Amino acid sequence: xxxxxxFLAWVRGPAFDVALIIFLLGVLIxxxxxLMLGRKPDYSEARGDTLIPGLKTVLTRTLPESGSLKRSPxxxxxxxxxxxxxxxxxxxxIPHIEMLNATLGVSWPGLPNHIVDAISAVTIVTLIIMLVDxxxxxxxxxxxxxxxxxxxxxxxxxxxTGYLAFHRMIDPYPLVxxxxxxxxxxxxxxxxxxxxxxxxTFLIARWFNGAIxxxxxVQS
Amino acid sequence: xxxxxxxxxxxTFREQMDAPTASFFSSCVNCxxxxxxxxxxxxxxxxxxxxxxxxxPMRRVWxxxxxxWGRLKAxxxxxxxxxxxxxxxxxxxxxxxxxxCGRCSMVCPVGNDISYMIRKARESFVAAGYAPxxxxxxxxxxxxxxxxxxVKYPALAAQIKHIEADTGLTIPVDVEGAxxxxxxxxxxxxxxxxxxxALARIFNQAGVTWTIASEAFEATNSxxxxxxxxxxxxxxxxxxxxAEKLKVKNVIxxxxxxxxxxxxxxxxxxxxxxxxFKVVHILELLEELRASGRIKTEGMDDTRLTFHDPCQIVxxxxxxxxxxxxxxxxxSNFVDMADAREMNWCCGGGGGVSANERADELRxxxxxxxxxxxxxxxxxxxxxxxxxxxxxxxxxxxEYHVELPVVGLTEMLAEHLxxxx
Ligand code: SF4
Ligand code: SF4
Numbered sequence: 001x002x003x004x005x006x007f008l009a010w011v012r013g014p015a016f017d018v019a020l021i022i023f024l025l026g027v028l029i030x031x032x033x034x035l036m037l038g039r040k041p042d043y044s045e046a047r048g049d050t051l052i053p054g055l056k057t058v059l060t061r062t063l064p065e066s067g068s069l070k071r072s073p074x075x076x077x078x079x080x081x082x083x084x085x086x087x088x089x090x091x092x093x094i095p096h097i098e099m100l101n102a103t104l105g106v107s108w109p110g111l112p113n114h115i116v117d118a119i120s121a122v123t124i125v126t127l128i129i130m131l132v133d134x135x136x137x138x139x140x141x142x143x144x145x146x147x148x149x150x151x152x153x154x155x156x157x158x159x160x161t162g163y164l165a166f167h168r169m170i171d172p173y174p175l176v177x178x179x180x181x182x183x184x185x186x187x188x189x190x191x192x193x194x195x196x197x198x199x200x201t202f203l204i205a206r207w208f209n210g211a212i213x214x215x216x217x218v219q220s
Numbered sequence: 221x222x223x224x225x226x227x228x229x230x231x232t233f234r235e236q237m238d239a240p241t242a243s244f245f246s247s248c249v250n251c252x253x254x255x256x257x258x259x260x261x262x263x264x265x266x267x268x269x270x271x272x273x274x275x276x277p278m279r280r281v282w283x284x285x286x287x288x289w290g291r292l293k294a295x296x297x298x299x300x301x302x303x304x305x306x307x308x309x310x311x312x313x314x315x316x317x318x319x320x321c322g323r324c325s326m327v328c329p330v331g332n333d334i335s336y337m338i339r340k341a342r343e344s345f346v347a348a349g350y351a352p353x354x355x356x357x358x359x360x361x362x363x364x365x366x367x368x369x370x371v372k373y374p375a376l377a378a379q380i381k382h383i384e385a386d387t388g389l390t391i392p393v394d395v396e397g398a399x400x401x402x403x404x405x406x407x408x409x410x411x412x413x414x415x416x417x418a419l420a421r422i423f424n425q426a427g428v429t430w431t432i433a434s435e436a437f438e439a440t441n442s443x444x445x446x447x448x449x450x451x452x453x454x455x456x457x458x459x460x461x462x463a464e465k466l467k468v469k470n471v472i473x474x475x476x477x478x479x480x481x482x483x484x485x486x487x488x489x490x491x492x493x494x495x496x497f498k499v500v501h502i503l504e505l506l507e508e509l510r511a512s513g514r515i516k517t518e519g520m521d522d523t524r525l526t527f528h529d530p531c532q533i534v535x536x537x538x539x540x541x542x543x544x545x546x547x548x549x550x551x552s553n554f555v556d557m558a559d560a561r562e563m564n565w566c567c568g569g570g571g572g573v574s575a576n577e578r579a580d581e582l583r584x585x586x587x588x589x590x591x592x593x594x595x596x597x598x599x600x601x602x603x604x605x606x607x608x609x610x611x612x613x614x615x616x617x618x619e620y621h622v623e624l625p626v627v628g629l630t631e632m633l634a635e636h637l638x639x640x641x
Contacts, residue, residue: 029288034242037286043488045498047538061331064253067559068327071256079251079329139252142267148250193289198330201246206331208240213325213333216485217538218562220326220333 019185026192053214085123157183229348316579320571342447403439418634436462441482445572477532507542530606569612587616
């Protein structure tokens with residue numbers, strides 16, 4: 001018991017600080033690496049605006065183009081389910097909100113535990129199905145490399161350990177809670193160095209796409 | 221293209237790297253959805269034709285040199301280098317299996333503009349010496365003779381004489397101070413001279429002052445298709461010099477989609493300054509003339525017809541409504557294809573693919589996409605607004621034994637012109 005309490009304290013204390021620093025610094029460096037490359041000036045006469053079409057694309061790409069929904073329904077629907085499920089578990093689970101409130105002093109209403117529990121189960125199952133799909137779908141399998149699988153593991157572990165902790169499926173409780181936090185720290189540490197970064201850079205990518213098209217008078 | 225080496229290729233990748241490209245590579249999650257948007261994948265079902273995969277060499281340069289983690293991995297020897305073998309292997313993906321149609325860029329969930337990057341990557345492939353012979357030859361002809369098909373001014377002068385004899389109209393050549401300077405594509409001069417006649421008749425009726433420049437009549441730019449900015453700059457400079465010498469207010473891009481993209485969107489960046497004239501696509505000008513009542517047409521074509529949107533004019537060029545408004549002026553039974561306008565499927569011959577004989581077999585195979593789009597509609601006529609699309613469509617339809625006439629929109633309009641008494 002003692003060791004697991006010590007483990008939890010370590011995970012919550014120094015380990016978390018290190019993970020947080022790597023996460024924040026890493027993200028800043030990555031953003032800097034992208035943005036400092038800049039763009040060459042465009043001397044062609046613009047037909048349309050860039051700012052608004054760029055922002056529009058940031059929003060509209062959240063919905064699939066209708067042909068894509070028909071041709072890749074699995075990727076689209078599966079993608080929605082687990083992204084939304086993951087965000088709900090992260091942001092609307094009451095113990096998470098309480099923890100944030102205790103450290104940052106911000107708070108918002110959460111969802112009842114049994115609902116988050118059901119959503120987390122669905123998310124975990126969907127993630128497993130998505131992994132199987134990645135392994136068998138000819139295009140995804142062809143494109144995927146070690147990083148794609150590493151990123152899957154980094155996303156999956158916090159979901160799995162969170163579920164185990166909530167249901168106290170591992171004894172003692174501090175151990176499983178510690179493992180959960182540790183898995184989150186792992187996610188934070190690999191985030192800036194992998195394509196997990198897309199969770200931030202997609203905003204930049206979509207904006208550029210919309211701005212490039214918008215300048216020519218097309219909404220992309 | 222002389223002195224092409226791997227080093228020059230790598231350096232060109234570095235020159236091409238910019239914030240959009242880095243944001244796109246950072247964001248790709250290998251979801252595979254872009255594959256389903258690309259006719260080269262949908263018609264072959266071969267994963268190597270997935271759009272983002274065509275950029276693997278460029279992605280490696282980005283990862284190994286523009287990310288902290290990638291630099292670390294490269295230092296430890298954990299990354300795969302970009303080699304001559306890799307570029308050689310990828311040459312067919314980037315030239316034979318991409319028309320720069322831009323359809324993939326419309327579907328990527330994280331917003332990657334994939335065709336924007338493929339256009340950039342081609343610069344490096346040329347610099348490293350990996351470009352198809354057919355395209356190299358076309359670029360050489362464009363630089364030395366003045367047209368990718370080897371058409372010289374006397375050939376155009378001969379067509380002009382014919383048309384003048386047929387119509388009794390004068391086709392102005394090298395007229396200073398005209399409002400518009402018309403560019404042509406060799407394809408039009410050699411295969412579809414009706415286009416030039418149509419211009420003469422429409423402009424005559426609308427009272428547009430225009431000219432053709434004997435020194436710069438070719439609008440297509442093989443430099444851009446192959447991805448050589450040096451050649452592209454040389455070709456576009458000819459147009460700019462002629463237009464500025466003749467002091468015209470506007471330059472008209474012909475129907476040809478890649479020509480339009482080259483002169484309208486890439487040209488000023490190639491010469492590094494804005495033009496002193498405006499560039500309009502012929503359909504934009506015709507639409508303006510139509511809307512202001514300066515072209516009068518009579519009669520309606522009542523055959524069932526549809527319009528093939530040339531990628532570079534519509535999706536990538538932003539000329540979306542003019543073709544439809546113009547068509548409706550002369551056709552009563554117009555239907556749009558599924559996926560029309562900015563989501564239209566490419567004919568398969570853009571981006572220099574039609575100049576690359578090595579790609580012929582693949583191009584005919586992927587034409588099946590266009591064919592199935594047309595099969596759904598059961599039309600009697602196919603209208604388009606690009607001489608290259610038109611040739612590719614005609615060839616594809618023939619290969620698939622479909623009898624369907626393909627018509628150029630400008631000529632169709634000219635046919636319905638009210639004859640001046
Ligand atoms: S659709 Fe976009 S994110 Fe998905 S594989 Fe293609 S480029 Fe990558
Ligand atoms: S630009 Fe068109 S042809 Fe090229 S990869 Fe994208 S969808 Fe395919």
